Amino acid sequence: MSGESQKRISASLNEKLSGRSQLSNEKCIFRVHDRLRRHNPQAYEPEIVAIGPYHHGKSKLQNMEEHKLRYLQGLLHRRGETSVERYIEALLPLEGRARRCYAEEISLSKDDFVEMMCLDGCFLIETLRKSQQHNLRNDEDPIFQMDWLGLSVGRDLFLFENQLPLFVLVQLFDMTKFAESENLSDLAIPYFTTGFFPCRDGYQFCTKNSDGEAIHLLDLMHKSWCSSFAAKLPEIKDFCDDLPFEFIKSSTELELRGIKFEKAERSTSWLHITFANGVIKIPPFPVGDVTETFFRNLVAYEEYILTGYEDRRCVTDYAIFMDCLIDSSRDVERLGQRGIITNCLGDDAAVSTIINKLFNDVILRREHFCYRRLFKEVNEQSSRQLNIWKAHLMRNYFKTPWSIISFLAACFLILLATVQAIFSILQYTSGLTKQK
Template identity: 45%
Template sequence: MRRVDGPDPVSIRIHEKLVGLTPNAPECCIFRVHTLLRNVNQKAYDPQLLSIGPYHRGKDGLRLMEDHKLRYLQLLLQRRNETSVETYIKAMRELEGRARRCYAEPISLTTDEFVEMMLLDGCFIIELFRKFEMLDLIDERDPILQFGWMFYSLKRDLLLFENQIPFFVLTKLFKMTKVPNQEGNLIDLAVLFFQVSLLPFGHHISASSHESFIDIEHLLALLYKSFTPPSVGIEDNTEEKLNSIPSATELQEAGVKLKKLQSGSFFDLKFNNGVLEIPFLNIDDGSESIFRNLIAYEQYGRNNDVKYVTDYVSFMDDLTNSPKDVELIRRQGIIENWLSDDEAVSTMFNKLGENVMVSNDYYAQIFRDVKKHCRERKNVWIANLRHKYFNSPWALISFLAIGFVMKSCRKQSTKN
């Protein structure tokens, strides 16, 4: 046994670590996605063209856009008849400490590097929003707006959980560069920018009067709050809690009819008289990335009492167990599939829920009602009857003929 004279060196070392430990900042809202979630599909969280914030800054393949950030800043200054960025740099220096605390991990950038990043990233985003809204700002030689694939990739990159800067930085720069009587507010510009040709549920985005727009953390949070319902409390129900629902084909066999919901929130499900109404969903190559990053935001969010996207994806995971399920839903007009085949949609939803905490609180009552309906033997019997005898004209004729013969036999036996 080692004899220690004086304070134990291990005790000293731990004490020094405790003294140097920084507390978790309440402003912290931008995280790196944890390994278990990231490993399911790493590409879904990595930018393709554009780095915003410090986590992906300087990576290979993303440096081309750094020149475009400088060009956008130059055009902004020219439009405002300014020759110096001194005023903007001063404003960013005042926000540096607060902005750093928004990131969950220590940032190795120096003060000057961090301030420069905020200015270039922030002005680029704001100018991109303005160009999309105000046609007179568009430069015909701008490749970002010329090439559809590039514009789409930038939209996608701006909604990555790890690829964010604090929204208050954008707000400050927007106010400093705003042209009076020529544009709306930043929230409206951002929502309009993202809802066109990107989101699988774009037509459900609400106006900026939504009360949850207070204290927006970043652009991904803004998008999330623009299409989710106002925060509601979930009733503490003592009834059986269900975490799953039968697949589409199983529901059909139990007499449940699937139908496209004609109006309402993207997260609305309605079940009445054996009919389950589901909102329309457009699935393309970018849908998985959008869903994964929205789920990541919910998983890390402190104030996300109801995990709308996570619960919805869990529901779709149950509903689309196989390509046959997807085909059934697609034929009902609930899904428009732009992927290679129905199996690709089924695989996407089946993997989206891996390593994700799911509650299904939002759909608990719907699940209970559906399960109750499926338990009733009469509904199963009617469903089997329809499946066997009413799927074709010849089956229906045979069924009616059998019924006619049986009725005639009963009449004859009565006479005898």
């Protein structure tokens, strides 16, 4: 009886194992797990358009499927073609490799999967092209006629779950480009940079990145925005091993302790924050409707993709840095007055809420934290006893302009009383002298 049970259980487990694929380092497109998703599920969900298999076929996204066909038809017409046959022929050999890029099993058949890659890939490439080449646009194209729709499409194309492998896009792009010198990065990097950084004065973005080095568009943008900053950091083995880690205080508290904040006029990266001579310089950063989605998807990307010991999670560390600086709407207002935060929402409390929620359930790698040395230097200067006394006085006695006026009035009265006392003593002394 035990022998039959052994065979039955073994056969059942072997059958389950045979249906599973081996773990592969090719997997690079994931569904965001519930621990991150629960804080704002909509930040990871497409609003308008599905790209790739994870959200393919959802009823709320079907309106854009007709638009995808319209874009593909326009592409064929522009190239003098009447059939997609050569594109399907090029994508068929890539089907297995592309399918392995997705962490979850994809239920689409081979034919449906290849059709999806062709339709979604051509739509995405045409959107990027038309964003720069206005002559390619149709006057009735709603994506470029209605600002809200264009913003929503750009947001959806950035989502971690809404990606196609970059080698699929490069294949389609190379088959449809106008000149040999064209590359996908030249279209993608300005498109997303403009979408997320509408106020870019003083920025020096990396606008070149080899298509072959990235795994999908989100990865391409992460490399473009983070590479120059990461290159300035010391190697992990030399990085602050002897430095204690302690969070810094809010911007309001730090200013009370003598720390100043200034806008970094020019910087190679919006991540490049410096501290010298008691001044923290931060590149200007706009906060708008898509900021939370922008951050959450980059943070999710870093958690899933940047798993190696040498990997720096620059965006996650930046979110933690800003979370430390901003405790309330007052901090947002102060940083806004200094030109650091551009509040495109118009509500300081809303900006504070967005930034304070970004760090929820995010894992901090303390030993690899990009701003660890800066935190140490700021904490050392702000914790000097004189600065602490100053902060105590400002927080407890000079909260409002009226308290400052009252203090000055009291000082003035004390000064008058002192002067009066001195005159009285001098008069008394003079009287004694005359009596003698």
